[in-house]
Amino acid sequence: MTKEECKQVVIDIINDIAPDEDTSDLKPDVRLRDQLDLDSMDFLDIVMELRKQHGIEVPEADYQKLASLDSCAEYLTPKFNEKNAV
Amino acid sequence: MARRPREDHYDFLIIGAGMAGMAAAIRLGHFGKKVLLLERHAIIGGLNSFYKQDGRKYDVGLHAVTNYVPAGTKRAPLTKLLRQLRISHADLDLSPQKVSRVAFPGHDLRFSNDFILLESEVSRVFPKEIDRFRNLTEKVKSFDELDLQGPKLSARKILSEELQDPLLIDMLLCPLMYYGSAKEGDMDFYQFVIMFKALFLEGFARPFEGVRHITQLLLRRLRELSVERIMNCGVQSLRAGEGEIKEVLLDNGRVIRADCILSTIGSVETAALVENEAPFVRQAEEKTPRLSFVETISVFDKQPVDWGWDETIVFFSDQEKFAYEQPDDYVDPRSGVICVPNNYQYPDEKTLAEGFLRITCLANYDRWVGLPEETYRAEKARWFEEMVRSARRFLPPVEDAEIEKHQVGTDMFTPRTITKYTGHLGGAVYGAPEKIRDGRTPYRNLVLAGTDQGFLGITGSMLSGISMANLHGLQSG
Numbered sequence A: 001m002t003k004e005e006c007k008q009v010v011i012d013i014i015n016d017i018a019p020d021e022d023t024s025d026l027k028p029d030v031r032l033r034d035q036l037d038l039d040s041m042d043f044l045d046i047v048m049e050l051r052k053q054h055g056i057e058v059p060e061a062d063y064q065k066l067a068s069l070d071s072c073a074e075y076l077t078p079k080f081n082e083k084n085a086v
Numbered sequence B: 001m002a003r004r005p006r007e008d009h010y011d012f013l014i015i016g017a018g019m020a021g022m023a024a025a026i027r028l029g030h031f032g033k034k035v036l037l038l039e040r041h042a043i044i045g046g047l048n049s050f051y052k053q054d055g056r057k058y059d060v061g062l063h064a065v066t067n068y069v070p071a072g073t074k075r076a077p078l079t080k081l082l083r084q085l086r087i088s089h090a091d092l093d094l095s096p097q098k099v100s101r102v103a104f105p106g107h108d109l110r111f112s113n114d115f116i117l118l119e120s121e122v123s124r125v126f127p128k129e130i131d132r133f134r135n136l137t138e139k140v141k142s143f144d145e146l147d148l149q150g151p152k153l154s155a156r157k158i159l160s161e162e163l164q165d166p167l168l169i170d171m172l173l174c175p176l177m178y179y180g181s182a183k184e185g186d187m188d189f190y191q192f193v194i195m196f197k198a199l200f201l202e203g204f205a206r207p208f209e210g211v212r213h214i215t216q217l218l219l220r221r222l223r224e225l226s227v228e229r230i231m232n233c234g235v236q237s238l239r240a241g242e243g244e245i246k247e248v249l250l251d252n253g254r255v256i257r258a259d260c261i262l263s264t265i266g267s268v269e270t271a272a273l274v275e276n277e278a279p280f281v282r283q284a285e286e287k288t289p290r291l292s293f294v295e296t297i298s299v300f301d302k303q304p305v306d307w308g309w310d311e312t313i314v315f316f317s318d319q320e321k322f323a324y325e326q327p328d329d330y331v332d333p334r335s336g337v338i339c340v341p342n343n344y345q346y347p348d349e350k351t352l353a354e355g356f357l358r359i360t361c362l363a364n365y366d367r368w369v370g371l372p373e374e375t376y377r378a379e380k381a382r383w384f385e386e387m388v389r390s391a392r393r394f395l396p397p398v399e400d401a402e403i404e405k406h407q408v409g410t411d412m413f414t415p416r417t418i419t420k421y422t423g424h425l426g427g428a429v430y431g432a433p434e435k436i437r438d439g440r441t442p443y444r445n446l447v448l449a450g451t452d453q454g455f456l457g458i459t460g461s462m463l464s465g466i467s468m469a470n471l472h473g474l475q476s477g
Ligand SMILES: Cc1cc2nc3c(=O)[nH]c(=O)nc-3n(C[C@H](O)[C@H](O)[C@H](O)COP(=O)(O)OP(=O)(O)OC[C@H]3O[C@@H](n4cnc5c(N)ncnc54)[C@H](O)[C@@H]3O)c2cc1C
Pocket: B015, B016, B017, B018, B019, B020, B021, B038, B039, B040, B041, B044, B045, B046, B047, B048, B060, B061, B062, B063, B064, B065, B066, B233, B234, B235, B236, B264, B265, B293, B295, B360, B418, B421, B422, B423, B424, B429, B449, B450, B451, B452, B456, B457, B458, B459, B460, B461
């Protein structure tokens, strides 16, 4: 998986959990929280969907790594690739 | 002998299928947890339910869904709640109110879902106070009422610093207390802010079908998530040991265990379930009495608007000093809430088939609870008359004969009814006077949600269920 694909996975999840948010031109380097109406409860849902849909575990200590699309890609892409390699 | 098969172990056990319990169960269901939702009553909804009498369905807990905002409104509690439960705004089928009013002797403040109306009413009735009222509004807007750890503050104290006219203070407190204060006389400032936002800055709405629409929606979500639910079966007792709840005994004799138990039945009510250790809270320790209410419902074969009764909710007090306290007598008819569920802006000019007038007043639980059946009925009849007479002083006048001619049904419920159907001690609608905002109990795996966690009302109790499920169920484990 490429970093771009990984960002798309995150965007798809946001569209699922917050259908009324406009995700069409999110800036990858800006915190998601500053661009969208997401609170900590919503981040919990993103983590849950990563687990449910993709089998990816994000421990609580790493939640801050999901701050922006860029940091999501940085953190999650290796996890996706590790999983796919198995 | 007690053998414990694996199916008697759950990740989460939720006590009570009211709004808080159902919302929590949905949340945990999303996360794939193994959840058991237990309800002692035959129907879901708890304080927010309905019943049938003489072939007619009556709503119990819904005058208005508070916190109403249009679809897509950012950072609003309703938006958050819907998102967390994955329910769309359209599914709730909410129609906004027409207009409501706070009615005191010689003074009226009207308000609607547009805050401008209240502001202009304050400047009309209390011209000297308008700037101070605007400052108060700003203070409310910027206050973080969701901070679970903040200090306790008195709303009356803060209001008397912010405003000067005691009448305005009482006129603001009256609706906010009626719709969300478990305490006599004063409110916690946090609760004041929550309710000010819920009623004045956001607003009122109602589904055309009433309460049932909301409870059915929650039930559908529970089914979609295959949450296990047992009705007609409550929790009999909890067995404690080593700082946790080891076993849960159900009314049907079954024994189960759970990693986390979320109780929505009240703090004292929950403490009383612990069979082998002293209760961690007692009603006797409460410093002020629990508040209970009576409600009358009159049904007409006529739309109330045809009598000029065109408002949605009217909060009234015939005293300038509004008394929000447990009355000595059965009922305190001096103040109350009038609700006309016909007066919402239903789509396509739809109207409810019958006209409804609902009146709520403060009541004294102890007076009602011990009465022999005969006297109970007689007192109900007496207070029904009193309450309707008192409330009608604040509505456009209609001849008694005209009302009688069109009245096709009546009902009334009392503090006794509330305790009978929901188990809340003292007929309490808003639970114990003191709240436990973080939901913690002395037991590691026992958490409170709903009424005694502190978020009240329909929207509040659902938010409580959600936030306690998130905090104790999902973030920490
Ligand atoms: C007349 C009236 C009018 C109201 N009007 C409004 C309004 O207009 N707007 C608004 O927002 N709110 C209103 N409310 C308040 C609102 O209904 C409540 O705040 C809300 O429903 C509380 O939900 P809850 O889940 O916290 O508690 P509850 O609804 O009390 O849920 C607790 C549940 O636990 C069950 N239970 C108890 N003991 C046990 C046991 N041992 N085992 C298993 N189950 C048990 C009970 O049967 C109940 O179903 C009104 C309430 C009343 C009574």
